[in-house]
Amino acid sequence: MAADKEFLTYNQQMKKLREKKKIDCGNTKDKTTLVRMGYFNLVNGYKEPFICGKDTNGNHIYIANTSLEGLYALKKFDDGLRMLLLKYITQIEEEVRTLTGYKFDQCNDNGKTPWYDAKAYSEKSKLQNKMNAISSAYSELNRSRSEYVRFYMNNHETIPTWIMIKVVNFSTFIDVLSNSKTDVTHALCKLYDLKDDAGYYNVKLLIGSLHWLRKVRNSCAHNERVYCIKQIPDRNAKNSGRILEGYFRSLRSTYLKDKDKKIMDLLVYFKYYLTDKDFKDMMGELQKMLLKLQADVSTNAFDNVRGKMGIKNLNDLETLKNLPKTDISYHEFENY
Incomplete structure (x- = not known):
């Protein structure tokens, strides 16, 4: 099991970057960047394009003259x-x-066939796929906290297509479209x-x-x-x-x-x-x-x-x- 990472001050983090990773850093600007961005977000997040290989111990070797400023630029x-x-x-x-x-x-006959009717969708689509799309749309509308959705829920018998299309998740919308x-x-x-x-x-x-x-x-x-x-x-x-x-x-x-x-x-x-x-x-x-x-x-x-x-x-x-x-x-x- 790998050993837990020990806590390092910002100065210790910069020393580690200089001595172990050969990444140039150390001035006030670099420390400010490290404080604001965080070691994980900046170094672990953006180091990959600067790596050119590994040493005999399996540690990353970085491209010559790699700097913290370069990682921040990326x-x-x-x-x-x-x-x-x-x-x-x-x-x-x-x-x-x-x-x-x-x-x-x-x-769909100018909206006379509603979106929650399987007949509003393609005859080539499987019924299960159509019903899944309709069910997902219903579920997401029911969970919606949007004021206009609640208004239609409380004052009308149906939810118009334009509201359903606007409210559902992007993935559900694509399912509705692909079965249309x-x-x-x-x-x-x-x-x-x-x-x-x-x-x-x-x-x-x-x-x-x-x-x-x-x-x-x-x-x-x-x-x-x-x-x-x-x-x-x-x-x-x-x-x-x-x-x-x-x-x-x-x-x-x-x-x-x-x-x-x-x-x-x-x-x-x-x-x-x-x-x-x-x-x-x-x-x-x-x-x-x-x-x-x-x-x-x-x-x-x-x-x-x-x-x-x-x-x-x-x-x-x-x-x-x-x-x-x-x-x-x-x-x-x-x-x-």
């Missing part, structure tokens, strides 16, 4: 990335929920130009991309490290693998060889869901953040970070940013 980058991604994911989530609620009712009638999912695919190589509406891309947005959003919301987030394909889990769509095929061929979903996959999905202006604004901000990090850490450490994000080369971000995309015709959505 943490600041990750904090900024988290906020940037969360901003656009929540924007997309709110929009897709709103559009789904509208189209769901429109495709084909006209609902196809309308969203048409709006966002989500198509496969043959030009057919790509519902797999729609649902799979939303699941990845959900996973990254949850990591952002729980203040977890996000630059290195990935999802390894699970043979038993639907929509867990990468979806090699058109934009990836327009980048260098090495992207097609990766197996895990990473931040680069999220950026590609953003290309579909954001307007061209919003996407270019987001990418421009990300590129500035990456260039700042590149200037603040060693080349090897930066390349490790870039690799964990799934970015083969920074130039690929500029290529992705400028690839042509179909305008999102919101004004025509009700006719889809």
Whole structure:
């Protein structure tokens, strides 16, 4: 059994970093950083890209000239990335929920077939899957403390679709959407130009991309490290693998060889869901953040970070940013 970690003062922590890990630190600024961030959050949380091997005793060896300031630069980058991604994911989530609620009712005799009726969903979906989605939605509405939910519970016989869609968890919303009638999912695919190589509406891309947005959003919301987030394909889990769509095929061929979903996959999905202006604004901000990090850490450490994000080369971000995309015709959505 490993020995318990002994308590170390901040000065002792810095001495340990200098002598045992060969990480440069020691001035007042470094101590302030350590006090504010905490040893575990900063060193244990962000050391991996700075590691280049292990010694004969199994201890990590760090890239030459690694400093506490460099680790802090990576943490600041990750904090900024988290906020940037969360901003656009929540924007997309709110929009897709709103559009789904509208189209769901429109495709169900203008709302006359309610969302809690299995007939409101696709005939191709298993009854068990439809009932699971309805049951989860009911349960989450019942637990909701939102004022407008309680109002409808107390003063009306039913909860409207738009309230259900707005209130349920992101995962439950995706279940509702994936079991919805084909006209609902196809309308969203048409709006966002989500198509496969043959030009057919790509519902797999729609649902799979939303699941990845959900996973990254949850990591952002729980203040977890996000630059290195990935999802390894699970043979038993639907929509867990990468979806090699058109934009990836327009980048260098090495992207097609990766197996895990990473931040680069999220950026590609953003290309579909954001307007061209919003996407270019987001990418421009990300590129500035990456260039700042590149200037603040060693080349090897930066390349490790870039690799964990799934970015083969920074130039690929500029290529992705400028690839042509179909305008999102919101004004025509009700006719889809």
